[in-house]
Amino acid sequence: MINKFLSQKRAVFCFAFILLLLFAAIIGGAFTDGASARVSLTGRSRPPSREHPLGTDPSGRDMLGQLVTETRNSLLIAVGITALTCAFGTAFGLIAGYFGGVVDMALMRVLDFVSMLPRLMLIIVFVTLISEYGPVQLALIMSALGWMYDARIIRGKALSLRDEDFIRAARSVGAPAAKIIARHFLPHLAPVIIVNFTLNLAGSIGVETGLSFLGFGLPFATPRLGTLLNYAYVPENLQNRPWLWLPAVALIFIVMMCIHYTGGALKRAIND
Amino acid sequence: MRRIILGCAAVCAVQLILISLLVFILSELMPGDALTGRISPSITGERLREMRGQMGFDRPWGARYASWLSGIFKGDFGVSFSHKLPVAQLVGEKFGNTLLLGAFSFLICYALSVSFGVIAGRYRGSWPDRAVSSGSYALMSIPQAVLGILAIFIFGYTLKWLPPGGSVDSGVLGPLALIMSRLRHLILPALTQLVRGEVAAGQEAEYILSLRSRGVAPSRVFWAHILRNSLIPAMSLSGSYLAALLGGTALVETIFSYPGIGKLFVDSVLKRDYPTANFILLLTAFMAAAGTLLSDIIMNRLDPRIKML
Numbered sequence: 262m263i264n265k266f267l268s269q270k271r272a273v274f275c276f277a278f279i280l281l282l283l284f285a286a287i288i289g290g291a292f293t294d295g296a297s298a299r300v301s302l303t304g305r306s307r308p309p310s311r312e313h314p315l316g317t318d319p320s321g322r323d324m325l326g327q328l329v330t331e332t333r334n335s336l337l338i339a340v341g342i343t344a345l346t347c348a349f350g351t352a353f354g355l356i357a358g359y360f361g362g363v364v365d366m367a368l369m370r371v372l373d374f375v376s377m378l379p380r381l382m383l384i385i386v387f388v389t390l391i392s393e394y395g396p397v398q399l400a401l402i403m404s405a406l407g408w409m410y411d412a413r414i415i416r417g418k419a420l421s422l423r424d425e426d427f428i429r430a431a432r433s434v435g436a437p438a439a440k441i442i443a444r445h446f447l448p449h450l451a452p453v454i455i456v457n458f459t460l461n462l463a464g465s466i467g468v469e470t471g472l473s474f475l476g477f478g479l480p481f482a483t484p485r486l487g488t489l490l491n492y493a494y495v496p497e498n499l500q501n502r503p504w505l506w507l508p509a510v511a512l513i514f515i516v517m518m519c520i521h522y523t524g525g526a527l528k529r530a531i532n533d
Numbered sequence: 534m535r536r537i538i539l540g541c542a543a544v545c546a547v548q549l550i551l552i553s554l555l556v557f558i559l560s561e562l563m564p565g566d567a568l569t570g571r572i573s574p575s576i577t578g579e580r581l582r583e584m585r586g587q588m589g590f591d592r593p594w595g596a597r598y599a600s601w602l603s604g605i606f607k608g609d610f611g612v613s614f615s616h617k618l619p620v621a622q623l624v625g626e627k628f629g630n631t632l633l634l635g636a637f638s639f640l641i642c643y644a645l646s647v648s649f650g651v652i653a654g655r656y657r658g659s660w661p662d663r664a665v666s667s668g669s670y671a672l673m674s675i676p677q678a679v680l681g682i683l684a685i686f687i688f689g690y691t692l693k694w695l696p697p698g699g700s701v702d703s704g705v706l707g708p709l710a711l712i713m714s715r716l717r718h719l720i721l722p723a724l725t726q727l728v729r730g731e732v733a734a735g736q737e738a739e740y741i742l743s744l745r746s747r748g749v750a751p752s753r754v755f756w757a758h759i760l761r762n763s764l765i766p767a768m769s770l771s772g773s774y775l776a777a778l779l780g781g782t783a784l785v786e787t788i789f790s791y792p793g794i795g796k797l798f799v800d801s802v803l804k805r806d807y808p809t810a811n812f813i814l815l816l817t818a819f820m821a822a823a824g825t826l827l828s829d830i831i832m833n834r835l836d837p838r839i840k841m842l
Contacts, residue, residue, distance in 0.1 A: 467676035
């Protein structure tokens with residue numbers, strides 16, 4: 262499987278790029294945190310210059326330094342949200358698929374119900390309801406409403422796995438369900454879980470970006486790439502100050518494409 | 534057939550009751566009630582309790598839920614806090630705009646998917662196939678906010694080909710000019726609505742790929758077979774598409790300041806106008822449920838092999 266993935270050059274390049282970007286953002290973020298937060302009242306919303314290669318924001322802060330910090334926060338938050346979503350979805354799918362029958366039917370009804378809910382709107386409502394809003398709360402809300410895709414796929418794979426001889430054998434000697442799931446199902450489903458994680462990562466970044474654009478993102482204490490997109494909410498910025506939002510837009514675009522190619526290649530690698 | 538429809542409708546009804554409970558609980562959790570902003574600051578606590586009693590806020594939640602639900606069945610959805618208008622009237626004005634946008638974007642999606650699917654199938658393995666396959670995955674992966682912002686900047690402000698926002702130009706005269714103006718305003722938001730960076734990647738790109746497998750026939754067979762068969766994935770998509778579309782309207786309509794229910798929802802939440810926000814939430818979920826039911830029925834009609842429930 263790994264060889265199959267490595268043979269797809271474009272995907273390997275994309276994967277390396279994401280890792281490199283994350284690495285650079287973490288290292289760079291440690292250096293720029295202090296310097297880029299400096300407010301300058303005389304240099305507000307300036308276009309790119311030699312001193313500030315990407316210009317300054319409406320508070321006079323250096324955009325390049327902010328971009329580094331924000332890339333780091335965005336990627337880490339997206340990874341956290343995705344991890345939680347995948348954990349929810351995988352657990353749900355495993356239980357439905359392992360037990361099958363009535364349990365499966367009941368759980369699938371729940372899944373259908375949650376899939377029908379208007380996700381973005383409900384996230385917005387929950388975000389306005391809770392008083393303490395931070396990355397953890399956002400991750401909980403988003404994964405509570407976004408685990409269905411994972412669950413559906415894992416459940417399908419688990420259903421076909423439960424009739425395999427080695428699973429029947431394990432069950433016939435009286436192994437407890439938790440043990441069979443942990444020892445037999447999880448290792449077999451690991452490639453699927455990894456692919457789901459990759460594909461979901463792009464989705465998490467997408468939703469988080471949209472929320473931030475609308476102004477329902479995390480508070481300003483955690484600046485993210487979406488925070489920069491929010492500048493484009495003001496027509497004046499959108500029309501005349503592209504340096505405020507264009508680098509963030511380009512970066513999100515590239516990151517999403519890279520995640521996609523990586524996910525697609527992983528998917529092909531496990532299917533063959 | 535009738536049994537299947539009844540079964541689906543029953544599931545749908547249970548789902549709707551659950552949704553209404555969810556919306557009711559959410560509205561209970563929201564700070565403030567229908568009196569907020571309507572009373573003078575100098576009101577005494579006694580008088581306030583009395584008014585709340587008159588409006589029935591001191592009853593147990595079960596009774597309030599029942600009266601709220603029966604109000605909905607009678608068509609009474611409450612009064613908007615900020616617009617001082619019946620919510621039904623307020624939302625009704627915007628709902629048509631949202632439906633128009635949705636229908637337009639679904640048509641574009643269908644036309645593009647069929648034509649690209651056929652092209653990819655015809656030239657399987659060569660560059661057009663690869664271009665369509667990777668292109669559809671790539672396009673589907675862009676977040677709507679990102680694509681919307683870029684579209685407004687490039688086509689709206691820089692090239693000035695299309696209007697950057699709104700639903701119709703002011704001062705347009707004559708029915709034809711009005712229709713043209715509306716269509717021009719639909720193009721950018723409808724195209725933006727096609728991308729689905731928010732959904733786990735590639736779910737819908739698979740639709741195009743499933744069409745690809747049907748695209749190998751010669752052109753004479755096209756209308757008879759491919760198009761008819763393309764309806765099945767299109768219909769199975771339309772249900773989830775409707776749900777995703779209505780859920781996503783909040784974002785797309787806000788980006789393009791398009792006067793639909795999605796923009797109204799975001800504005801209502803920002804202004805803490807809960808009756809309006811709740812109603813839109815309920816309406817959206819209802820439309821999604823109805824869409825799923827409808828696509829199940831149509832799918833069953835088109836291909837009886839597909840089992841329901």
